Each structure stands twice: as structure tokens, then as C-alpha cells.
Amino acid sequence: MKEYALFIGCTIATRGLNYEVSSRKVAEAFGIRFADIPGFGCCGYPMSHVDHDTSLSIAARNLVQAQERGLDVITLCSACTGALTKASKVLAGNEKERNHINRILRESGAPEYRGKVKVTHFTRVLYEWIGPEAISKRVTRPLTGIRLAPHHGCHYERPAYLFDGFDSAKRPRSLETIISAVGATPVRYLNMERCCGGDILAIEEKTATKVVNSKLRDIKDVGADAMVLHCPFCSIMYDEYQATIEEAFNEVYKLPVLYLPQVIGLAMGMDPKKDLGLNLNNVKPKALLARLGVK
Amino acid sequence: MAGEAETKADGKEPDGKQAAGGGQQAAEGPEAFPVVDCDELDPGFREEVAREAGGENIRRCFQCGTCVAMCPVAEHDARYDPRRIIRMVNLGMRKQVLSGPGIWLCSGCYNCFERCPQDVKPTQILQAIQHIASREGHTHKAFKGAIGLLCQRGRLIEVSEFDNRARGKLGLPGIKEDPEPTKKIVVHEKIDERAAESGQRAAEKKADEGGRAAGQQGSEGAEGKKEPGPAPGTRHPAPGADKEGSK
Ligand code: SF4
Ligand code: SF4
Numbered sequence: 001m002k003e004y005a006l007f008i009g010c011t012i013a014t015r016g017l018n019y020e021v022s023s024r025k026v027a028e029a030f031g032i033r034f035a036d037i038p039g040f041g042c043c044g045y046p047m048s049h050v051d052h053d054t055s056l057s058i059a060a061r062n063l064v065q066a067q068e069r070g071l072d073v074i075t076l077c078s079a080c081t082g083a084l085t086k087a088s089k090v091l092a093g094n095e096k097e098r099n100h101i102n103r104i105l106r107e108s109g110a111p112e113y114r115g116k117v118k119v120t121h122f123t124r125v126l127y128e129w130i131g132p133e134a135i136s137k138r139v140t141r142p143l144t145g146i147r148l149a150p151h152h153g154c155h156y157e158r159p160a161y162l163f164d165g166f167d168s169a170k171r172p173r174s175l176e177t178i179i180s181a182v183g184a185t186p187v188r189y190l191n192m193e194r195c196c197g198g199d200i201l202a203i204e205e206k207t208a209t210k211v212v213n214s215k216l217r218d219i220k221d222v223g224a225d226a227m228v229l230h231c232p233f234c235s236i237m238y239d240e241y242q243a244t245i246e247e248a249f250n251e252v253y254k255l256p257v258l259y260l261p262q263v264i265g266l267a268m269g270m271d272p273k274k275d276l277g278l279n280l281n282n283v284k285p286k287a288l289l290a291r292l293g294v295k
Numbered sequence: 296m297a298g299e300a301e302t303k304a305d306g307k308e309p310d311g312k313q314a315a316g317g318g319q320q321a322a323e324g325p326e327a328f329p330v331v332d333c334d335e336l337d338p339g340f341r342e343e344v345a346r347e348a349g350g351e352n353i354r355r356c357f358q359c360g361t362c363v364a365m366c367p368v369a370e371h372d373a374r375y376d377p378r379r380i381i382r383m384v385n386l387g388m389r390k391q392v393l394s395g396p397g398i399w400l401c402s403g404c405y406n407c408f409e410r411c412p413q414d415v416k417p418t419q420i421l422q423a424i425q426h427i428a429s430r431e432g433h434t435h436k437a438f439k440g441a442i443g444l445l446c447q448r449g450r451l452i453e454v455s456e457f458d459n460r461a462r463g464k465l466g467l468p469g470i471k472e473d474p475e476p477t478k479k480i481v482v483h484e485k486i487d488e489r490a491a492e493s494g495q496r497a498a499e500k501k502a503d504e505g506g507r508a509a510g511q512q513g514s515e516g517a518e519g520k521k522e523p524g525p526a527p528g529t530r531h532p533a534p535g536a537d538k539e540g541s542k
Contacts, residue, residue: 008470010450010451010452011451011452013450013454013458013470014452014453014454014455014458015452017462017465017467020465020467021465021467024467036468038471038473039473039476041449041450041473041474041476041477042445042450042451042477046438046441046445046451047438047441047442047481047486048403048422049399049403049422049425049429049435049438050425050426050429050434050438050441050442050486050490051426051484051486052347052348052349052422052423052426053484054480054481054486057480057483057484058445058477058481061477061480104480104483104484105480107483108476108480108482108483109476110476110480154404154405154406155403155405158404158405158406158408158409159408159409159418160409169405169409170410191367193406194367194404194406195367195402195404195406197367197368197402198402199401199402199403199404200368200399200400200401200402202437202440203399203400203435203437204372204399204400207368207371207372207375207400210371210372211367211368211370211371211402214367214370214371277465
């Protein structure tokens with residue numbers, strides 16, 4: 001059993017309960033223990049657009065919380081993954097910068113960061129550490145014939161230098177691999193690597209919705225039963241905003257948007273509501289569940 | 296020639312809106328593309344950006360446009376064009392870049408970063424420019440809001456009693472907000488002060504122009520010059536050239 005400090009971040013804590021509950025259930029099934037650290041706060045990502053030192057220091061302050069417990073960090077949100085991994089990598093490899101950030105931490109009353117904590121996205125743990133074979137072995141309800149469109153998003157594998165190139169930054173495949181492992185069919189579509197635009201939702205909502213709409217249309221063009229992703233921001237854009245976008249662009253998508261652990265959990269025979277929170281998804285995956293004979 | 300590069304760089308029509316970084320003549324017809332005014336150029340600007348963490352490689356850009364081709368935002372919003380912003384920096388169009396709305400439209404997706412043939416790292420260039428802009432009191436209002444929330448709650452989204460009850464129902468642990476540690480960092484780095492300052496400046500400007508600039512964030516004209524901001528690059532020298540940018 002491997003234990004990680006679970007970093008939920010701001011968005012999942014209130015708007016991604018389906019992601020959190022399904023992740024916990026799937027992790028447990030694979031013998032991964034999540035420790036909850038009360039001292040965790042914002043990851044620092046939002047401040048990456050305002051100030052370099054502030055963003056790094058806020059991220060480092062969180063890493064210190066894990067350090068004090070002797071744990072590495074596991075993340076569910078890609079923005080958190082980006083901010084915390086950046087701090088982890090930069091501060092591990094650059095003593096000068098670490099001393100600089102530690103001075104800020106000291107002057108704001110936080111303990112010193114020693115530069116050892118590692119940060120990993122949950123999907124990467126499933127992909128690299130658990131692996132598709134082990135996942136495949138646990139499938140009791142194969143998703144045969146279900147077409148799933150993966151959306152890797154950003155800050156999970158991009159920029160490559162932060163993530164050791166564990167998956168291609170230009171054409172990632174880890175989600176497809178896991179989708180195949182649970183018996184479903186991964187679907188390819190145009191501009192798969194394009195982002196959700198979540199970062200500029202508060203800056204320029206209109207542009208952000210156009211970015212979202214173009215991906216939904218690209219997926220509609222190839223036909224998929226659902227979209228699969230692993231970031232609460234992406235989910236807000238594609239799931240929460242979908243109805244608004246359908247109206248604004250006069251389109252009909254009705255495309256369910258599932259978190260990866262919800263997909264794995266479904267294939268492992270977990271309860272769609274109690275274990276996976278599928279009732280909390282905005283676009284209801286009713287047709288998909290009916291095809292699997294799940295109620 | 297330089298002017299030509301700027302005005303015709305990408306052949307896109309700005310749909311009558313402001314051009315990237317074009318703080319001037321906001322939304323005023325075809326002149327929306329930034330005009331190069333030689334008297335306004337600050338030749339030191341690109342060095343200033345290059346000194347900023349993440350801005351190191353700005354001089355390498357040879358204007359190929361790969362970043363624009365990869366950019367999901369540029370595809371849908373003609374006001375945004377990372378290549379044009381980088382060109383404007385290299386030309387020294389400091390005022391237009393820092394006070395314009397364009398620099399805030401990058402979605403930070405790193406698609407351009409992975410494909411730029413010159414390893415310019417446009418994503419980090421944009422952040423470096425945003426950092427300079429914030430220091431000069433141009434923090435975008437969305438981030439001003441974020442700073443306020445971080446100081447108030449230590450998080451971007453409130454966790455209310457209702458939220459904790461919903462969490463409890465699913466067997467998820469409750470969350471207690473603790474803003475202090477994050478707030479202390481924000482206060483130490485003074486980004487809250489700067490954000491407040493930029494709000495004030497916007498208000499003054501509005502009064503100045505008799506409300507004509509309503510809704511315009513960022514300042515223009517003489518005001519920008521009175522800026523008592525720190526000497527370029529003194530407060531945030533990139534600590535160690537071998538930092539995050541290098542592979
Ligand atoms: S891809 Fe790189 S070199 Fe080409 S225009 Fe963009 S920043 Fe410049
Ligand atoms: S990182 Fe910014 S400039 Fe680069 S492709 Fe993404 S949105 Fe466009």
C-alpha cells in the first residue's frame with residue numbers, strides 16, 4: 001500500500017465532488033491510501049499570472065505540509081498539478097531559487113521547504129504505477145462498444161520538461177491506454193491537444209466559450225458516447241457550460257463528460273451514484289448506463 | 296519596415312475590436328492594430344522581459360507564427376496573437392503591451408511552448424510580461440478578485456457550511472478555511488497592494504477622462520510615465536539563469 005497526501009485544491013472541494021469521491025474509491029480499490037492534510041490551501045496557480053515569487057511560495061507552502069508528514073503529493077486537478085510540480089521541480093534543482101523562496105516562507109511564518117516532495121497526478125499513478133494490465137484484470141463490467149473521447153488537457157503532461165516526458169506532450173496517449181484497458185474504444189478527433197480555455201473564462205468569457213464549442217463540435221463530428229477527462233476546470237467548461245454553449249451556438253451536443261475514475265469505477269462494477277457520483281454530472285450519462293445495463 | 300511587420304503581421308481582421316496589446320484607441324475601427332510610434336519606443340523593454348523569470352528567450356523569436364497556429368485562443372479571438380505581442384516587446388512597445396488587454400488572453404496551455412522552433416517559451420514569456428504589468432499596477436481585475444479571495448479564504452472558492460454538508464453526505468472529509476498562511480505570503484509580496492493601486496489608478500483615469508474610458512483597464516498617456524514602480528528588473532531578477540526554463 002502506498003500512501004500519498006491528497007491535494008484536492010479549490011475547485012474539486014466544492015464543484016468536483018463526483019471526481020473526488022470516485023477517485024477515492026478507485027484509489028482504495030488499488031491499494032492507494034490518500035491522507036487528508038488540513039493545512040493545504042490554494043495551489044498557487046492563479047497567481048502564476050500575477051507574480052512569480054508569490055505563486056512559487058504559495059505552492060511551496062503546500063509542499064511543506066506534505067513534507068512535515070513525510071509524504072509525496074497526489075493531485076487530481078491539472079492546474080494544481082502544474083503549479084505544484086513546477087515548484088517541486090524548480091526548488092529541487094535550483095538551490096539559489098530555493099533559498100530565495102525559503103526566505104519568503106520564513107518571513108511569512110512558514111517552515112522551511114527542503115526540496116524533496118514529489119507531485120504526481122492521479123492519472124499518471126494509474127497509468128505508470130498501477131498500469132493498464134492491472135486495471136484490465138479488475139474489470140468486471142467491460143465497457144465494450146462504448147466510444148470515449150479523451151481530453152488530456154494541459155498541466156498534466158505539458159510542458160514536457162516538468163513531467164519527465166512520461167507521456168507525449170504533443171500527442172498524449174495515457175488516457176487512451178486506460179480507456180482501452182477497461183474495454184471501451186478510444187475515439188480520436190481533430191485538435192485533440194487543444195485546451196479547454198478555462199484559464200481565460202474569467203478574463204474573456206465569450207472567447208473561452210468559443211474555445212469550448214470548437215472542441216465539442218470536433219468530438220461531435222466523429223461521434224462519441226462520452227468525453228473522458230481528469231481536471232475539474234475542463235469539466236466545468238465541457239460539462240457545466242455545455243447547456244449554455246448549446247444555446248449560444250445553436251448546437252445540440254448532449255455529450256456526457258466523465259472523469260477518468262468514474263469510467264474505471266464503472267468498469268469495476270462500482271455503484272454509479274454512491275461510489276462514483278455520476279448523478280452529479282450535469283449532462284446525465286443515462287443512455288450510456290442503460291447500454292451497460294446499469295441503473 | 297517594422298511598422299509594416301506590426302500592422303500586417305498576420306493578415307487577420309480585428310473585427311473592429313482592439314488589437315492585442317493595443318491599449319490605444321480602444322475599439323475604434325480599423326486603426327485598432329497597434330501603431331508603432333518611434334518616440335514612444337523603449338528599446339530596453341526586451342532586456343527587461345529577458346531578465347524576468349521565464350522571459351529569458353524572448354530575443355530568439357524569428358516571427359514564424361507557429362505559436363499562433365497552435366493557439367486555441369488566437370483561433371477564436373483576433374485580438375490575441377502571441378507572435379504580435381512578442382514582436383511588440385522586441386520593438387520596445389512597452390506602454391502598449393503592458394497596459395493593453397491582449398497579454399491577459401493567454402490560456403496557459405503550453406501548446407506553443409512545445410512547438411516553438413526557437414524555444415522562445417511563449418507561455419512563460421506571456422507570464423513574465425503579466426508579472427511586469429502587475430508590478431506596474433495593471434493587474435487584471437479577474438486576478439484582483441482572486442487575490443482578495445486568497446486573503447479572505449486562502450482558496451479561490453468558498454467552502455460554505457452547505458458545501459461541507461454535501462461533502463459529508465458523500466463521506467468526504469469536511470474542509471476548514473484557513474486564509475492566514477496564504478495571506479501572509481500575499482501581503483509579504485505586496486501583490487494585494489499593487490492590485491489595489493491598479494484599481495485606484497483605473498478610477499483616477501476614469502475621472503480624468505470624464506468617464507470616457509469607462510470599463511477600460513490599464514492606463515495610458517502621461518499617467519503611465521509618472522509610474523513610481525521599481526526600476527526594471529530590480530525586484531524580480533530571474534534567480535539563476537538555469538531555472539525552470541532550461542531543459
Ligand atoms: S513559434 Fe516561437 S519563433 Fe515562431 S513566432 Fe512564435 S515565439 Fe516566435
Ligand atoms: S500557451 Fe497561450 S499563447 Fe500559447 S498556445 Fe496556449 S493560449 Fe496560445
